[in-house]
Amino acid sequence: MKRTAGQDRSITQKWRLATQAVRGGTWRSEMGETSEALFLTSGFTYDDAATVAARFAGEAEGMTYSRLQNPTVQMLEERIALMEGAEACRTQATGMAAMTTALLCQLSAGDHIVAAKAAFGSCRWLVDNLLPRFGITGTTIDASDNAAWEAAIKPNTKVFFFESPANPTMDLVDLEFVCGLARRHGITTVVDNAFATAALQRPMDFGADVVAYSATKMMDGQGRVMAGAVCGSAEWINNVLLPFQRNTGPNIAAFNAWVVHKGLETLDLRIHRQSENALKVASFVEGRVPRLLYPFLPSHPQHELARKQMKAGGTIFSFHLEGGLKQAHALLDALQLIDISNNIGDSRSLMCHPASTTHYGVGPETRADMGVGEGMLRLNVGLEDPDDLIDDLDQALRAAGL
Numbered sequence: 001m002k003r004t005a006g007q008d009r010s011i012t013q014k015w016r017l018a019t020q021a022v023r024g025g026t027w028r029s030e031m032g033e034t035s036e037a038l039f040l041t042s043g044f045t046y047d048d049a050a051t052v053a054a055r056f057a058g059e060a061e062g063m064t065y066s067r068l069q070n071p072t073v074q075m076l077e078e079r080i081a082l083m084e085g086a087e088a089c090r091t092q093a094t095g096m097a098a099m100t101t102a103l104l105c106q107l108s109a110g111d112h113i114v115a116a117k118a119a120f121g122s123c124r125w126l127v128d129n130l131l132p133r134f135g136i137t138g139t140t141i142d143a144s145d146n147a148a149w150e151a152a153i154k155p156n157t158k159v160f161f162f163e164s165p166a167n168p169t170m171d172l173v174d175l176e177f178v179c180g181l182a183r184r185h186g187i188t189t190v191v192d193n194a195f196a197t198a199a200l201q202r203p204m205d206f207g208a209d210v211v212a213y214s215a216t217k218m219m220d221g222q223g224r225v226m227a228g229a230v231c232g233s234a235e236w237i238n239n240v241l242l243p244f245q246r247n248t249g250p251n252i253a254a255f256n257a258w259v260v261h262k263g264l265e266t267l268d269l270r271i272h273r274q275s276e277n278a279l280k281v282a283s284f285v286e287g288r289v290p291r292l293l294y295p296f297l298p299s300h301p302q303h304e305l306a307r308k309q310m311k312a313g314g315t316i317f318s319f320h321l322e323g324g325l326k327q328a329h330a331l332l333d334a335l336q337l338i339d340i341s342n343n344i345g346d347s348r349s350l351m352c353h354p355a356s357t358t359h360y361g362v363g364p365e366t367r368a369d370m371g372v373g374e375g376m377l378r379l380n381v382g383l384e385d386p387d388d389l390i391d392d393l394d395q396a397l398r399a400a401g402l
Helices: 017-023 049-056 071-084 095-104 121-133 146-152 175-184 234-248 254-286 303-309 324-334 364-370 386-399
Strands: 088-092 112-116 137-141 157-163 188-192 210-214 228-232 291-293 316-320 350-352 376-380
Touching: 017 071, 017 254, 071 088, 071 228, 071 254, 088 095, 088 234, 095 121, 095 188, 095 210, 095 228, 095 234, 112 121, 121 137, 121 157, 121 364, 137 146, 146 175, 157 175, 175 188, 228 234, 254 291, 254 316, 254 386, 324 376, 324 386
Parallel strands: 112 137, 112 157, 157 188, 188 210
Antiparallel strands: 088 228, 210 228, 291 316, 316 376, 350 376
């Protein structure tokens, strides 16, 4: 590959996703390094005053300050945009920085947002607590109900905000319907695609305007760094998101960007193998618990929609125990191989109790509204041999009386 071919969309758009994940965005310096360089610098120098003035005026290309541009960060942004099928991408320090930026950059006092009631706890907190402080009202709905989206629209509705699959309830949103509805009403859709990533689902193929990520999860894939990303049209990224990000500074560090950039090289391999493992493990656990939710199991109420929108079911499933908190904690405490952890997307299998961890902060009433009960557990299935995971779950289930 030529030194700058990874930055040439006329070349890279012809590649398939696995190739884009390895080669897309690569910009090699004059040294011709094989692995992309890590540019640990806060600023840049110039040969003359006219050059820096032209760059700040937007009259010349080039870097000015790492809060605005950094070569390592730019390579990551180009790779993510390419894989997502987006014109542009900007990266942030964390997934929640990405979600906050994607919303606050376009909403103002007097606007209205419609959001899925089933969401990551901090995403729900944004809608319920942060946005109202700025005079932005919100309506939360059952996102799996197509009619609920249309019924919630008001004259001042500016954004639809949702996850699919949702964390941790595994609810799905009909992307084609909801994104089409939004387009007809001039509403911007913001989709959190962290559970699936572009390797399993590309919301923009179904009409989404903006796709946001916690790149901490599957994109890194090994639980090393924090990162976020927002993808959209070049016009939206440059004229709506970038002014907010430039002046508020939720930017990713170059080192973290480099780690995620390297993680993407194996994303396609990891997420498909982990999805295979998740399906096998979920099939086993389903026979031992009252209720289990995994999109690619026929028992999931939106199984057909999952097959339509996703290439595989993803790495995560949740299940409910009738014994509530006591039984859920007993199962966690009995685990010998699977780690107790509230992260997801890792190559290691991780399990948590959402009601007392990721969704504790939203309060009991909101958790009940979301469907996050005291007996719910969430499992991120990793790259271990699935039979070893089944053995561990078998003994833990027995220890918990199941």
